Amino acid sequence: MTKINYEDATFLLSAARLAQLPQDTGIEVAFVGRSNAGKSSVLNQITQNKKLARVSKTPGRTQLINVFELDETRRLIDLPGYGYAKVPQSVKDLWQKTLGDYLLERNCLKGLIVVMDIRHPLTDFDQNLLEWADESDLSVHILLNKADKLAFGASKNTLLEVKKFVTKYTTEITCQCFSALKNTGIKELRDQLNEWYR
Numbered sequence: 001m002t003k004i005n006y007e008d009a010t011f012l013l014s015a016a017r018l019a020q021l022p023q024d025t026g027i028e029v030a031f032v033g034r035s036n037a038g039k040s041s042v043l044n045q046i047t048q049n050k051k052l053a054r055v056s057k058t059p060g061r062t063q064l065i066n067v068f069e070l071d072e073t074r075r076l077i078d079l080p081g082y083g084y085a086k087v088p089q090s091v092k093d094l095w096q097k098t099l100g101d102y103l104l105e106r107n108c109l110k111g112l113i114v115v116m117d118i119r120h121p122l123t124d125f126d127q128n129l130l131e132w133a134d135e136s137d138l139s140v141h142i143l144l145n146k147a148d149k150l151a152f153g154a155s156k157n158t159l160l161e162v163k164k165f166v167t168k169y170t171t172e173i174t175c176q177c178f179s180a181l182k183n184t185g186i187k188e189l190r191d192q193l194n195e196w197y198r
Contacts, residue, residue: 004070004197006190009047012075014064018101021065026073028108029196032099033115034125035081038145041180042115043068043078046189053078065102074197077102077109082125103132111139111196113189118144118155118177121162134169141192142166147177147184 015021031039040053052068066078079099103109112133116126121144133140142162147155155177166173174192178185 004074004194006047006070006193007049009049009052009068009070009076011052012067012069014066016064017098018105021102021106022067022075024107026075026108027110027197028075028077028106029111029113029193030077030079030102030109031113031115032079032129033081033143033145034117034120034123037081037115037117038180039078039081039115042113042143042145042178042189043076045180045183045186046193047076065098070197082129103136103138109138111141111192113141113143113192115143115145116162118147118158119149121158122165130166130169130173133173134171137171139171139196140173141189142173142175143178143185143189144175145178145180148179148182 012022013020031043033039043053044050047068053066064080068076068078070076079102082096082099103112112129114126114129116122121142130140144155144159144162150158159175159177162175166175176185176188176192178189
């Protein structure tokens with residue numbers, strides 16, 4: 001297997017519609033999560049590039065599908081956040097449609113990294129997404145981000161609770177704690193990505 005250098009990730013394009021995405025070939029792994037769960041920070045941490053994905057304190061800043069290229073056949077996808085972003089309902093509806101279309105129609109999508117705030121895991125939106133992934137037989141890796149906000153014991157308990165919750169699904173769902181701020185959990189996450197990018 002070709003070694004993947006995540007530090008080589010480069011921004012390719014932003015797409016408002018599926019038709020604007022690159023050709024549906026190769027392997028894509030998509031990062032998705034509730035607005036403000038820290039998706040952009042996670043992407044920047046994996047690639048060791050603080051300027052790769054735009055980080056904002058305003059939830060819902062990612063309004064387009066952002067595509068980052070690792071090499072000729074592998075891409076990281078940053079999907080619009082779902083949840084409580086302060087935007088008009090019409091804009092929110094369009095995001096949800098774009099998100100749904102991507103998840104349903106993109107054949108090269110190999111797995112989903114679902115980023116959750118460890119203090120508020122398994123929101124209704126998260127569970128809807130897990131149910132959809134289960135029905136579509138798509139592998140999921142849950143990233144319990146912002147683990148630095150909890151004591152070690154509390155974060156471990158949350159991880160165990162989430163692992164127990166996802167046993168009801170038939171699709172492969174793995175979980176881990178992560179902290180973009182403290183730089184913890186990167187090797188485990190990269191190992192999971194490497195599995196999907198084979």
